[in-house]
Amino acid sequence: MSIFNPVLFKGKVALVTGGATGIGRAITQELLTLGCTVVIASRKEDRLREAVQELCPNGSQLRAKVCNIRKEDQVKNLVVSTLRELGRIDHLVNNGGGQFPSPVAHMNLKGWNAVVETNLTGTFLMCKEVYDQWMKDNGGVIVNIIADMFRGLPMMAHTGAARAGVDNLTKSLAVEWAADGVRINCVAPGSSIYSPTAAANYGDDSIFERGRAGIPAKRLGTPQEVASAVCFLLSPGASYISGETLKVDGGGSLYSYLMFEIPEHKKLPAYTWTYKPPEDDDEEPPKSKL
Ligand code: ADE
Numbered sequence: 525m526s527i528f529n530p531v532l533f534k535g536k537v538a539l540v541t542g543g544a545t546g547i548g549r550a551i552t553q554e555l556l557t558l559g560c561t562v563v564i565a566s567r568k569e570d571r572l573r574e575a576v577q578e579l580c581p582n583g584s585q586l587r588a589k590v591c592n593i594r595k596e597d598q599v600k601n602l603v604v605s606t607l608r609e610l611g612r613i614d615h616l617v618n619n620g621g622g623q624f625p626s627p628v629a630h631m632n633l634k635g636w637n638a639v640v641e642t643n644l645t646g647t648f649l650m651c652k653e654v655y656d657q658w659m660k661d662n663g664g665v666i667v668n669i670i671a672d673m674f675r676g677l678p679m680m681a682h683t684g685a686a687r688a689g690v691d692n693l694t695k696s697l698a699v700e701w702a703a704d705g706v707r708i709n710c711v712a713p714g715s716s717i718y719s720p721t722a723a724a725n726y727g728d729d730s731i732f733e734r735g736r737a738g739i740p741a742k743r744l745g746t747p748q749e750v751a752s753a754v755c756f757l758l759s760p761g762a763s764y765i766s767g768e769t770l771k772v773d774g775g776g777s778l779y780s781y782l783m784f785e786i787p788e789h790k791k792l793p794a795y796t797w798t799y800k801p802p803e804d805d806d807e808e809p810p811k812s813k814l
Contacts, residue, residue, distance in 0.1 A: 526557045527752065532759055534559035537610045539602075541565045541593055541620030541650060544575035546721030547669065547713060548619040550747035551754050555615075556585055558755060563606050565591040566620065593620050593646030603653045613658045615758045618647045618690075619669040623683035625726055636682050643686035644693075651697060655706065663705025665758045668694050669750075670769070672714045672777050678784040687712075691769055698767030707766040709757045714773025717745040741774030 538555050542548040543564030555562050556579060564586065566572050572588035580586035587609065591602040606613060621643040624635070647668055658664065670687040671677065677684030690710065697708050716732065716739050723729050732744055753772045756762055771777055 526554055526755075528554075528558055528755055528759070530558060532558040532755070533615075536614040537561045537563070537606070537612050538615035538617060538758070539563045539565065539606055539613050539650075539654065540617040541591070541646070543617070543619060544568070544571040544588070546719040547717065547747045547750050548617075549575060549579070550719075550751040551617055551619060552586070553579055554748070554751040554755050555758075556580060560615070561585050561587075561610060563587045563589060563602075563610070565589050565593070565602055567592045593650055594641045596649055599646075599649045599653050603657045607657060612662065613654055614664050616650060616654045616659075616664065616666045617669065617754060617758075618650050618666070620646060620650075621669070621683070621686075623680055623725070625679045626682075627679060628681045631682060639682035640686045640689075643683055644689040647690050648693060651693075651708070655701060655704075659701070659706045660704050666694075666697075666706065666708040667754050667757050668708070668710045669754070670710045670712045672712050672771060672773050674712075674777060694769070695767045702766060707757075707762070709762070709765060709767065710769040711750060711753050711757065712769050712771045712773070713750045714739075714745060714771065714776045716774060716776050717747060717750055717772065719747050735776070738779055739774045739776040740779055741776075743774065745772060745774055 533555060538560050540548055540552050540555070540562055543552040543562065544566045552562050552564055552575070562585065564572060564575060567590065569590050572590065576583055576586055576588050589602050589605065591598045593599055603613070623639045623643070626635070651666060654664070668690050670690050671683065673684035673687045694708050694710050701708065716735055718732050723732065736742070736744060750772050753770050757765065757770065
């Protein structure tokens with residue numbers, strides 16, 4: 525069940541990276557419900573096959589394509605073959621991404637680069653290719669899925685930095701591509717959106733329960749609630765919104781959703797100094813150099 529008009533996206537084509545699992549799968553499902561034809565892209569063929577089987581067993585409204593968004597030639601082929609088969613790309617949802625939890629102290633350059641290449645460079649490649657091959661001449665709408673990294677993202681610094689990059693890229697493209705009829709926005713799911721894929725990524729379910737206490741909504745969020753925000757931004761209802769980022773977090777970013785517990789320590793003592801007044805009180809105070 526969707527809250528939107530069931531023919532909202534009839535006749536439209538959407539390309540959703542990472543569309544087979546977690547939040548991406550909920551987005552795919554919502555788009556299908558609203559009449560859209562959807563192409564999901566992922567590196568993993570088995571995930572794609574399973575998603576098609578579950579979401580659209582006859583396969584007519586849902587296509588699956590293997591693509592590593594880090595590879596420019598694969599991204600090109602994905603867009604070429606989508607346009608050859610379906611003739612248009614109205615919507616691009618850049619949801620494909622990945623990271624591993626780690627403090628920066630234990631990250632190496634290879635791990636850092638892998639996460640930045642997937643989340644930032646992969647999104648850049650997808651936007652650029654869809655724009656070059658279709659949206660430059662036909663317009664369209666792009667939604668980039670980022671994360672609630674606005675106050676830093678301890679234990680996930682690589683993806684926080686990459687997603688902040690996507691947030692800023694989105695604003696630049698909203699200006700550069702407006703004259704071509706392209707709108708582009710971000711959706712930032714809070715860390716409190718629960719999906720089995722996210723839980724597997726953290727390797728720990730309890731992290732979600734710990735954070736729940738500080739969320740004004742007093743509950744975890746669902747991938748479907750992220751999908752609603754994405755479909756709103758893709759829809760004509762958002763026709764005057766571009767370069768914006770919509771948080772879907774139950775108000776958690778306003779208050780205190782703490783994923784990372786700061787250990788007790790005394791390593792940042794206050795700076796202590798004592799002021800000694802001059803012995804002769806009539807003495808002129810030194811003039812500030814500023
Ligand atoms: N999802 C996570 N990593 C991905 C990648 N490199 N390509 C496509 N989808 C992905």
